[in-house]
Amino acid sequence: MPPVTRTVLVTGASSGIGRAIAKLLLNQGHFVLGSSRDSRRFCVEHPRFTPIQLDLANLREIEPCCKRLQNDFPQLDAVVFAAGYG
Numbered sequence: 001m002p003p004v005t006r007t008v009l010v011t012g013a014s015s016g017i018g019r020a021i022a023k024l025l026l027n028q029g030h031f032v033l034g035s036s037r038d039s040r041r042f043c044v045e046h047p048r049f050t051p052i053q054l055d056l057a058n059l060r061e062i063e064p065c066c067k068r069l070q071n072d073f074p075q076l077d078a079v080v081f082a083a084g085y086g
Contacts, residue, residue: 007031007075011056012083014038021080022049033073035065035083056083 008025012018013034022034026046035052050073054065069076 003029005029005031006077007033007073009033009035009052009069009076009079011035011054011079011081013051016082016084018080018082018084021082031075033069033076057085 006025008030010018010022010025010032013022013032014036018034018036022032025032026048029048031048031050032046033050033052035054035056037055037057038053040051052065052069055061
């Protein structure tokens, strides 16, 4: 049986635990949507990685971003909430 491939949104993907989780998921063959305040900080060029610019502290950004994700990535399977406050 072939392995299951997921499309996963990882918040806080530019550093710390979120970055480590994003890299692990990519190494396992999953597609990763990595959100962060500054998407340029995750500099991995990878065919299965899509950076998402999103500041979760700015509540007005969240709903439009979620609607874009829903339209652009209907195959989204899971979310890992790893964004921290710093």
